Amino acid sequence: MSVFDQFRLTGRRALITGGSRGLGRAMAQALAEAGADLVLIGRTTESLERAKAELETLSCHVEVVTADVSEPETASLVCSEVLKRGNIDILINNVGGRREDIPTAEMPLDAWRRYLDLNLTSAVACTTAVVGPMLERGWGRVVNIASIAGPLIAFKGIQGRHYETAKAALAGYTRAAAADWAARGVTVNAVCPGVFFTEANRRWASERLGWREAVESNIPARRMGEAAEIAPLVLYLCSPASAYMTGAMLVIDGGYTLW
Ligand SMILES: NC(=O)c1ccc[n+]([C@@H]2O[C@H](COP(=O)([O-])OP(=O)(O)OC[C@H]3O[C@@H](n4cnc5c(N)ncnc54)[C@H](OP(=O)(O)O)[C@@H]3O)[C@@H](O)[C@H]2O)c1
Numbered sequence: 001m002s003v004f005d006q007f008r009l010t011g012r013r014a015l016i017t018g019g020s021r022g023l024g025r026a027m028a029q030a031l032a033e034a035g036a037d038l039v040l041i042g043r044t045t046e047s048l049e050r051a052k053a054e055l056e057t058l059s060c061h062v063e064v065v066t067a068d069v070s071e072p073e074t075a076s077l078v079c080s081e082v083l084k085r086g087n088i089d090i091l092i093n094n095v096g097g098r099r100e101d102i103p104t105a106e107m108p109l110d111a112w113r114r115y116l117d118l119n120l121t122s123a124v125a126c127t128t129a130v131v132g133p134m135l136e137r138g139w140g141r142v143v144n145i146a147s148i149a150g151p152l153i154a155f156k157g158i159q160g161r162h163y164e165t166a167k168a169a170l171a172g173y174t175r176a177a178a179a180d181w182a183a184r185g186v187t188v189n190a191v192c193p194g195v196f197f198t199e200a201n202r203r204w205a206s207e208r209l210g211w212r213e214a215v216e217s218n219i220p221a222r223r224m225g226e227a228a229e230i231a232p233l234v235l236y237l238c239s240p241a242s243a244y245m246t247g248a249m250l251v252i253d254g255g256y257t258l259w
Pocket residue numbers: 017018019020021022023024041042043044045047067068069070071094095096097098118145146147148192193194195196197198199200201
């Protein structure tokens with residue numbers, strides 16, 4: 001098998017939470033180009049349908065599911081339903097976000113729980129719902145989208161430490177679950193992105209004068225990442241090429257964590 005053949009996903013079916021926009025949409029593109037069929041979950045039907053129409057031009061089958069996976073019961077239920085319609089070989093737990101800049105000393109407990117559900121419990125619920133048949137078949141890929149914030153650093157100039165806490169825990173879950181399933185053909189890895197210029201960050205930038213410049217001055221590459229730049233790394237983690245990599249936390253940050 002050539003090295004490029006090890007990246008092919010023909011015959012594989014991948015479930016991507018938050019696959020309609022942002023980093024998840026870029027990952028969906030890469031997996032479709034590699035030959036996978038896709039199931040995309042998001043809250044907004046309109047953006048899911050747009051992604052489906054665009055991705056189907058690549059000749060893959062795309063199913064979309066409108067659901068809010070930050071509700072753990074909903075996440076479990078929709079993933080179980082998706083599984084009834086066919087095998088899931090690849091799961092990308094991509095949904096998450098900081099969303100609120102709440103000072104650490106003023107964090108209300110209900111917001112804390114809500115953000116832990118969004119960033120951590122959603123990934124655990126989706127994984128638990130689909131991993132059983134992967135283990136039975138002896139092949140599976142779980143990729144958790146964490147962050148450099150939490151596992152490696154606390155972001156400067158912004159609070160809302162629910163985010164760092166949940167992402168650090170997601171990295172911990174990744175490593176522990178990887179150990180549990182390594183001998184059974186199921187790998188679990190985490191990607192730790194730095195700052196990417198996606199919609200959410202465009203919004204932060206437009207609302208906070210000078211924020212983009214301040215962030216970029218802290219990045220050795222002197223720029224934020226583009227969504228498409230995360231896709232080759234995620235494709236590697238989803239493909240046969242990464243069979244011997246599990247429990248890894250892969251940093252992609254333009255050097256942000258070097259300074
Ligand atoms: N962007 C960055 O710079 C950066 C850096 C480090 C880590 N990350 C992590 O990378 C992941 C993706 O980030 P992003 O910036 O691409 O996010 P985004 O722009 O907010 O997009 C997220 C995607 O998730 C869907 N989504 C959001 N909440 C959902 C929910 N509760 N249930 C189901 N679908 C939901 C969105 O569609 P709907 O709105 O229609 O639901 C969209 O498809 C997140 O886990 C984030 O923490 C991002």
